[in-house]
Amino acid sequence: GEDVEQSLFLSVREGDSSVINCTYTDSSSTYLYWYKQEPGAGLQLLTYIFSNMDMKQDQRLTVLLNKKDKHLSLRIADTQTGDSAIYFCAERNSGYSTLTFGKGTMLLVSP
Amino acid sequence: EAGVAQSPRYKIIEKRQSVAFWCNPISGHATLYWYQQILGQGPKLLIQFQNNGVVDDSQLPKDRFSAERLKGVDSTLKIQPAKLEDSAVYLCASKENQGAVGNTIYFGEGSWLTVV
Numbered sequence: 001g002e003d004v005e006q007s008l009f010l011s012v013r014e015g016d017s018s019v020i021n022c023t024y025t026d027s028s029s030t031y032l033y034w035y036k037q038e039p040g041a042g043l044q045l046l047t048y049i050f051s052n053m054d055m056k057q058d059q060r061l062t063v064l065l066n067k068k069d070k071h072l073s074l075r076i077a078d079t080q081t082g083d084s085a086i087y088f089c090a091e092r093n094s095g096y097s098t099l100t101f102g103k104g105t106m107l108l109v110s111p
Numbered sequence: 112e113a114g115v116a117q118s119p120r121y122k123i124i125e126k127r128q129s130v131a132f133w134c135n136p137i138s139g140h141a142t143l144y145w146y147q148q149i150l151g152q153g154p155k156l157l158i159q160f161q162n163n164g165v166v167d168d169s170q171l172p173k174d175r176f177s178a179e180r181l182k183g184v185d186s187t188l189k190i191q192p193a194k195l196e197d198s199a200v201y202l203c204a205s206k207e208n209q210g211a212v213g214n215t216i217y218f219g220e221g222s223w224l225t226v227v
Contacts, residue, residue, distance in 0.1 A: 045217065
């Protein structure tokens with residue numbers, strides 16, 4: 001079955017880089033996603049990576065994928081207080097194209 | 112472009128009562144999902160529709176939950192009777208299925224349910 005694991009909490013100072021890690025189990029995953037959830041809000045898609053890629057960069061965000069180890073990371077450069085939120089890693093199942101989410105990593109950015 | 116719309120945003124009901132949530136996906140999106148997010152956890156899929164047909168409802172507690180998407184656009188999710196453990200955010204999401212952006216699943220802001 002599918003399972004997605006994330007560390008629960010990360011605290012950084014404003015201006016530092018943040019790295020949020022995720023591991024998944026479904027080797028047939030086609031896409032892997034990062035979503036951001038602010039308090040009281042829905043899920044905002046940040047970025048996604050196709051499984052045949054190993055890196056994707058989008059402004060301050062860098063996604064690294066190690067398919068052999070089934071490890072995904074999200075790096076946020078120059079982290080701002082507005083980046084404080086819960087970040088969810090999700091894998092897209094190859095069959096029905098549904099998403100399996102991790103429990104989320106709470107990122108706290110202090111001034 | 113309008114996003115995924117959900118209502119009501121917040122609902123408080125007593126256990127054993129019923130509740131219904133409504134979702135309007137992004138225009139033209141053929142695939143619609145309902146997810147349940149319990150506090151402190153990631154969202155879990157309840158049901159997936161492709162147009163007006165059910166693709167996957169294996170995680171839907173069918174003794175109390177039901178969902179429909181009769182005309183292949185809007186969808187409703189109903190809980191009857193509600194239990195305390197149904198307290199959660201119910202997220203609706205949709206996907207286009209066409210082209211490169213068809214792989215992106217967009218979420219609404221959720222309907223927050225508290226069962227007391």
